[in-house]
Amino acid sequence: xxxxxxxxxxxxxxxxxxxxxxxxxxxxxxxxxxxxxxxxxxxxxxxxxxxxxxxxxxxxxxxxxxxxxxxxxxxxxxxxxxxxxxxxxxxxxxxxxxxxxxxxxxxxxxxxxxxxxxxxxxxxxxxxxxxxxxxxxxxxxxxxxxxxxxxxxxxxxxxxxxxxxxxxxxxxxxxxxxxxxxxxxxxxxxxxxxxxxxxxxxxxxxxxxxxxxxxxxxxxxxxxxxxxxxxxxxxxxxxxxxxxxxxxxxxxxxxxxxxxxxxxxxxxxxxxxxxxxxxxxxxxxxxxxxxxxxxxxxxxxxxxxxxxxxxxxxxxxxxxxxxxxxxxxxxxxxxxxxxxxxxxxxxxxxxxxxxxxxxxxxxxxxxxxxxxxxxxxxxx
Amino acid sequence: xxxxxxxxxxxxxxxxxxxxxxxxxxxxxxxxxxxxxxxxxxxxxxxxxxxxxxxxxxxxxxxxxxxxxxxxxxxxxxxxxxxxxxxxxxxxxxxxxxxxxxxxxxxxxxxxxxxxxxxxxxxxx
Numbered sequence: 283x284x285x286x287x288x289x290x291x292x293x294x295x296x297x298x299x300x301x302x303x304x305x306x307x308x309x310x311x312x313x314x315x316x317x318x319x320x321x322x323x324x325x326x327x328x329x330x331x332x333x334x335x336x337x338x339x340x341x342x343x344x345x346x347x348x349x350x351x352x353x354x355x356x357x358x359x360x361x362x363x364x365x366x367x368x369x370x371x372x373x374x375x376x377x378x379x380x381x382x383x384x385x386x387x388x389x390x391x392x393x394x395x396x397x398x399x400x401x402x403x404x405x406x407x408x409x410x411x412x413x414x415x416x417x418x419x420x421x422x423x424x425x426x427x428x429x430x431x432x433x434x435x436x437x438x439x440x441x442x443x444x445x446x447x448x449x450x451x452x453x454x455x456x457x458x459x460x461x462x463x464x465x466x467x468x469x470x471x472x473x474x475x476x477x478x479x480x481x482x483x484x485x486x487x488x489x490x491x492x493x494x495x496x497x498x499x500x501x502x503x504x505x506x507x508x509x510x511x512x513x514x515x516x517x518x519x520x521x522x523x524x525x526x527x528x529x530x531x532x533x534x535x536x537x538x539x540x541x542x543x544x545x546x547x548x549x550x551x552x553x554x555x556x557x558x559x560x561x562x563x564x565x566x567x568x569x570x571x572x573x574x575x576x577x578x579x580x581x582x583x584x585x586x587x588x589x590x591x592x593x594x595x596x597x598x599x600x601x602x603x604x605x606x607x608x609x610x611x612x613x614x615x616x617x618x619x620x621x622x623x624x625x626x627x628x629x630x631x632x633x634x635x636x637x638x639x640x641x642x643x644x645x646x647x648x649x650x651x652x653x654x655x656x657x658x659x660x661x662x
Numbered sequence: 663x664x665x666x667x668x669x670x671x672x673x674x675x676x677x678x679x680x681x682x683x684x685x686x687x688x689x690x691x692x693x694x695x696x697x698x699x700x701x702x703x704x705x706x707x708x709x710x711x712x713x714x715x716x717x718x719x720x721x722x723x724x725x726x727x728x729x730x731x732x733x734x735x736x737x738x739x740x741x742x743x744x745x746x747x748x749x750x751x752x753x754x755x756x757x758x759x760x761x762x763x764x765x766x767x768x769x770x771x772x773x774x775x776x777x778x779x780x781x782x783x784x785x786x787x
Contacts, residue, residue, distance in 0.1 A: 304720060585703070588725065588726055622700075656724070661681060661723070661724065
């Protein structure tokens with residue numbers, strides 16, 4: 283099996299695993315307890331917080347640990363919008379956002395907020411000018427991802443942030459796919475809130491973080507109640523070993539970025555070159571503004587389900603989400619203008635630290651063979 | 663509910679082997695075709711008819727694994743049969759392929775293509 287689904291989740295880095303195992307071997311201690319074991323756990327938590335903060339080049343106080351990027355998105359969007367509802371009831375996001383954002387914005391709509399979903403251009407990009415037009419006097423929050431999880435398209439968040447700041451709108455950025463792949467800092471993005479994942483960059487599942495700008499600090503209404511942990515924004519006993527793992531994963535991503543980013547870009551470029559042996563294929567999303575680890579390709583003239591079935595030895599994602607009945611084509615690809623059939627006949631390849639050139643070559647051969655066979659079966 | 667990856671061994675074998683896939687061209691050959699624009703499924707059935715019987719049969723298909731497997735199961739069995747006796751049973755296909763209920767439309771599409779081919783046989787002896 284060749285694993286090309288690192289945008290979905292990535293294998294645990296052995297160094298991260300060691301750090302987590304060491305944390306698990308420590309005596310039990312609640313980081314909120316004042317005894318020695320509790321204080322030791324607190325030290326490990328704060329060390330991990332500093333590791334995450336270092337990647338964003340920000341102060342550790344700005345990092346709040348959560349259960350993952352989805353919870354971070356919920357806390358950022360619901361928390362900020364609810365806190366600002368006396369100022370306005372309008373929230374802006376994009377049609378191409380992750381469900382963890384779109385479904386939360388839908389929840390806000392049910393609470394009485396009005397929402398605007400921005401349509402990207404054919405390359406998946408949303409310009410600052412489009413944002414400028416969408417922002418209204420009653421807009422309180424804009425949520426925009428840095429790297430799209432399906433296409434890998436990188437938005438110009440810096441320009442969008444400038445609009446938001448000028449118009450007094452809070453900016454939330456889901457950066458779950460960006461850490462270790464696209465160089466950025468909290469200051470360079472200019473965002474007020476940034477959602478962070480752990481398991482997308484070879485850290486453990488079940489833990490994530492939300493960056494909250496400190497000056498000025500946006501008001502957030504917590505989603506959970508029951509303790510004062512994490513500045514009372516995210517109560518509950520902190521999972522020490524998972525947070526240690528996330529901290530180490532961020533330290534590793536930071537340490538390896540200069541080597542890994544060009545290597546990942548080389549792998550996806552290699553794959554794209556080899557896939558171009560096939561006629562009638564389309565790269566989804568901008569070729570210029572893209573993260574190095576994701577390649578999304580549509581194959582004309584084949585059925586998407588048959589294509590996936592013809593590739594049993596490749597672990598990758600497709601341009602469809604199989605729910606009840608026939609697979610529903612990707613709303614992200616449809617937002618880019620792909621029709622249903624082409625959106626379904628799409629594959630997302632996402633590479634990671636363990637991916638090799640040999641695997642890329644084998645995967646490309648398998649895809650070319652499968653598409654060629656299915657096209658040969660089809661009526662002209 | 664459809665869960666990709668839960669295909670039966672029969673579907674897997676037929677999908678991989680696709681016996682009788684291809685096209686037929688000649689004076690005794692007819693084509694029947696059916697398309698579902700919603701799913702992008704396209705079925706084309708080719709029959710070569712001699713003295714009211716199927717001398718050869720082929721198919722071309724763009725469709726899901728169940729549609730491909732259904733044609734790979736049905737079409738080889740048509741050879742030697744009287745044209746008038748050809749039929750597609752969606753119930754039988756569901757049973758043999760262990761296909762989910764939502765694939766019925768794909769199987770009915772095969773039936774439409776076969777009917778069109780049989781209808782085109784008029785005048786061929």
